Amino acid sequence: MTEAPETLLERTWLGITGLQWLAAAVILLALTPTLMLVRRTVARRLRNYAVRSVSDVDDVIADLVERTRGWFFALIGLRLATITLDLPERWDQRAHTALIIGGMIQGGLWASTVVRYLVDRRFARHVQAEGASRQVTPIAQTMLRLAGLVLVWAVVVLVVLSAFGINITALVAGLGIGGVAVALAVQQVLGDILASISIIVDKPFQPGDAIQIGQVSGTVRRIGVRSTVLAAAGGEELVVSNNDLLSSRIQNFTRMRERRVVLRVGVVYTTAQELLERLPALLRAAVERREQVRCERAALVNLGESAIEYEIVYWVETADYTVYTAIHQQLLFELLREMRELGYEFAFPSRTLYVVPPEGAPAAGQAEPAAAPG
Known part of the structure; x- marks a missing residue:
């Protein structure tokens, strides 16, 4: 014979009555769909507004709303539900840790969206460029994206490990030492790659420009990831590393107006x-x-x-x-x-030398005195 509902509500599990469990379940099951509905409504309105707006900021805000996951809402509902319960400390701590981990992962998703937006916006004017710069722009753009995403998710992983109670001090120190060692090993390559990104972003020159670097002049043929190729004035092809290029004084003759x-x-x-x-x-x-x-x-x-x-x-x-x-x-x-x-006479480099005889010597044109007979 089944128990009466009143009896079930009065029974206790883990020291918590059935009524409290029921209230927590209602909070969890009601809050999660409600938040998801709110997310969907807000995202739709933002998209409708973004279509009419010329700014791209509302687009990224809409992306942030859409990338808010349903499981994150479920974790929020779960934590609010556990707050209403007098759970044992270990279970309460587990629920709290789950929310922190989920929040960091969700924060990583939001930060990744912002990183992509900032990088794409910075390179937006270069995407339409013609010539060889179109080949290196996607590479530089992808590298900046990758660097930003690695930084974001490295922070997420470290915080998640810390939430699990793992001491990350030694790990951070090891990663720092390893990063320094890798950077020293590939510093020349990294310098050239970063220089190529700087060239694409700042655009001191582009393919087809006539430039002079120190005593060397030529026309830019191609901007690569590690080097730039010039058609030198003598007809030969000159390859200059991007790092050396930016460390020199560059004269761009193509951008002259007069x-x-x-x-x-x-x-x-x-x-x-x-x-x-x-x-x-x-x-x-x-x-x-x-x-x-x-x-x-x-x-x-x-x-x-x-x-x-x-x-x-x-x-x-x-x-x-x-x-x-x-x-x-x-x-x-x-x-x-x-x-x-008109009678002008052009000057040329010349110098007049006046020769002064030593003291006691006969002047020019004067005969020396005859020697006395012995």
């Missing part, structure tokens, strides 16, 4: 004063007659060792090197012709 030119002209000191004073205007006029040229200044700048020096500074309003060389050549031809016609 070219600044500094030209110095030297005339001899015997030039007439009138010609010296007319020369700045002559130099400026010669520059301003050119097309695609903007004159900045033309002036006397120095009294050198062997020349009176003038300086012309002008801008060629294009980055095309061929156009620059043609304009500069025509300017030089015109200056040579006009200055020679």
Whole structure:
């Protein structure tokens, strides 16, 4: 014969009445579906809002809500249910530990979503890039993702082990020493890989750009994970490690909008004063007659060792090197012709030496006295 419901509610298991067990079960079975329903409703509304919004922040918030697992809600319900019960200490501790472990795993899922969002957002403008940079961008993006996920889940694992009562001090120390050893062993490779990520992110140059590194110049052909390939000006292919590349001063000529030119002209000191004073205007006029040229200044700048020096500074309003060389050549031809016609004499490096005879020696052109007869 079955027992009456009143009798079951009054009976005790583990020192807890049936009524208390029933209340705990109601909390667990009611709270978990309710939280899941709330999650589904909030996620749907966030997705509808994200469709109309131009920002991507609401998308990641919706992802965080959707990645909240049902078992996490069940653990929350279980912990709330156990709070209402006067369980033995070991069972209460187990329920508490289960919630901590589940919370850390759920936190790892949330953190992984945030890491992916931050990395993808940082690389979003590079995904549409053309040429060889499209080959290295996914690699750099994946590596940053992997590094972030490894860090997140390493913290999760350590906290979970600590929740189980395992002393993680020695483990953390061992991982730190091992990490340092590995980093020292592959520091050159890691340096090149991190440098490639820096190139993709900061974009100091891209394939097709004409650059100069120290005394070497060329056109960027490909940006790899460990090195960058240049087509050198001499026609050969030059491979430079990314780490060495970023540690050097890089000049990017492709991003020039105009070219600044500094030209110095030297005339001899015997030039007439009138010609010296007319020369700045002559130099400026010669520059301003050119097309695609903007004159900045033309002036006397120095009294050198062997020349009176003038300086012309002008801008060629294009980055095309061929156009620059043609304009500069025509300017030089015109200056040579006009200055020679007006009587200017170009100076060249020279030095006058004055030789002083030693004391008591006869002057130049003076005969030595004849020796007395013996």
